[in-house]
Amino acid sequence: MIEGSNREGEAPPRLIRGERGWWLLGPGGIARLGDGHLTPARTLRPDVERGLREQGLFTVRPSRSYSLTVLTATACNLGCAYCFQNLDQDGGGTKPPRIASVRLTPGVIAEILTFVGRRQAESGLDGLVLTIFGGEPLMNPRGCRELLDRAARYGLRRAIDLGFAVPRPRVRRPCKACSYRDGRYGAVVNPDGALYSSWTTAGRPEWRVGTARDGYLPRERTDDRWFTCEDTYGRADDTRAAAGFRDRVDAAHLDHLSATGRLRA
Numbered sequence: 001m002i003e004g005s006n007r008e009g010e011a012p013p014r015l016i017r018g019e020r021g022w023w024l025l026g027p028g029g030i031a032r033l034g035d036g037h038l039t040p041a042r043t044l045r046p047d048v049e050r051g052l053r054e055q056g057l058f059t060v061r062p063s064r065s066y067s068l069t070v071l072t073a074t075a076c077n078l079g080c081a082y083c084f085q086n087l088d089q090d091g092g093g094t095k096p097p098r099i100a101s102v103r104l105t106p107g108v109i110a111e112i113l114t115f116v117g118r119r120q121a122e123s124g125l126d127g128l129v130l131t132i133f134g135g136e137p138l139m140n141p142r143g144c145r146e147l148l149d150r151a152a153r154y155g156l157r158r159a160i161d162l163g164f165a166v167p168r169p170r171v172r173r174p175c176k177a178c179s180y181r182d183g184r185y186g187a188v189v190n191p192d193g194a195l196y197s198s199w200t201t202a203g204r205p206e207w208r209v210g211t212a213r214d215g216y217l218p219r220e221r222t223d224d225r226w227f228t229c230e231d232t233y234g235r236a237d238d239t240r241a242a243a244g245f246r247d248r249v250d251a252a253h254l255d256h257l258s259a260t261g262r263l264r265a
């Protein structure tokens, strides 16, 4: 199945209060609404929802890219207490015990990109979004450069060619690297070629879910090893407060874009 088909449920629309009326953020676009478009319970009136649906606002746009996170070096010259590399606290110093220090090599780069090519073919994707991660990834500059050079053949387009832009507020989408149990749309790879469900468990052999060379372990062996970034960093106790804060920030952002003529909605 290609991303975008039958996946509306994964990107529920957001309705947030703006300076003048409401912003409706759907997976297929943004619309500005007035109070008259809503029911007294502040949900979309059925005819309004139908119209927006016909305009494609609720349609998940297919992504053509595979999301790959590669750790190029599990080492760092700092010792932050919150680092995912720490296996334990060190009692107040700056050298906590850490996951094994490994550097990405040309042989592993070849294995990773062969794996990516297979996954792209299976999922019908022809682009690549690459996140270089660590430790401190630039402790292995040669590995970073070689990975970037060779990934160009797998649909990686450089940010320098595409330009940079601040992303607009949008619907919440699942993380492509860790939210799909079979790694269909993305993967996280350690410098030794081991696959992990997300960067939060990377480098801990007991959490390994496969290797770039051999692919994922059978589902029954990864069932209790599949953690997402949200499992680790999501905080159930502040979900409402966090959502409210995010809505206020996004509404202010949209109001500003609209007021300065940079948003057509």
Ligand code: SF4
Residues within 6 Å of the ligand: 075, 076, 077, 078, 079, 080, 082, 083, 084, 085, 134, 135, 136
């Ligand atoms: S990798 Fe990042 S979080 Fe970890 S010690 Fe280095 S700077 Fe700190």
